[in-house]
Amino acid sequence: MTRITPTVGRVLHFIPTAGYMAGRKLAFGNPTQPLAAVIAYVHSDTMVNLTVWDQNGEQFSVCSVPLVQDGCDMVVGSFFAKWMPYQKGQAAKTESLESQLAGKPAIGIDLAAEQDRCVRVFLEKGAIVKVEGIPLELDHDAVVRVHPANVPLIFLPRTARPAESSE
Incomplete structure (x- = not known):
């Protein structure tokens, strides 16, 4: 059962009572x-x-x-909100993808670029990245430049890194 965390700006369905709508003189x-x-x-x-x-x-x-979610009790005779079927389906797909891809290697790093305070990150097809907290699987290779603090890896100190070739 997938639970969705509510955030500002997300769209819901509002289920009012007829009495509530009539009392506020709203179309229902x-x-x-x-x-x-x-x-x-x-x-x-x-x-x-x-x-x-x-x-x-x-x-x-x-x-x-x-906000009534799957598995929660609903107050009878009161208004409530619920997630749209599409959002519940997307949340289930995301949960399924996260569980399928847990532990799959996601990235490789070019440490030479660190001198610019940016790191080039090579993302292989099939890598998992999060965009605004939503995990996505890449369908192609990609290279991005990011600040080292944004890469969830531990960098070796310069003295512990392999010697670079002079070629």
């Missing part, structure tokens, strides 16, 4: 469709503040909305 003529919402603030993994759009596209805010 078809209760079978959820409302689009974006996370404005995260209280915890199970509680968020949202910016929501009603069925006419009018924007409104809702604070302290329970």
